[in-house]
Amino acid sequence: MNSDDTDIEEERYLTEREVAELTRLSTRTLQRLRQNGKGPAFIRLSARRLVYDRSDLEVWIKAQVVGAI
Structure with missing residues (x-):
C-alpha cells in the first residue's frame, strides 16, 4: 500500500x-x-489552512460525554 491508498482513519x-x-x-x-x-x-x-490532530479530536469527543453510566 502506498501513501495514496492511506485510509482517512490512518x-x-x-x-x-x-x-x-x-x-x-x-x-x-x-x-x-x-x-x-x-x-x-x-x-x-x-491564514487559510488548518488541521486537527486525531488524538486531540478524540480527547475533545470524550470530553463531550454528558452523564454517568
Whole structure:
C-alpha cells in the first residue's frame, strides 16, 4: 500500500471537512465552535489552512460525554 491508498482513519492530521464527516457536524458548526473556543484543538498552518490532530479530536469527543453510566 502506498501513501495514496492511506485510509482517512490512518491519517494523523485531519482537515476540517474530514472532522465534520467523522463527527457528523457541519463545517460551519466546527467554525463556530472554534470561534467560541469550545471546539477541538486545531493547528493553524497558514491564514487559510488548518488541521486537527486525531488524538486531540478524540480527547475533545470524550470530553463531550454528558452523564454517568
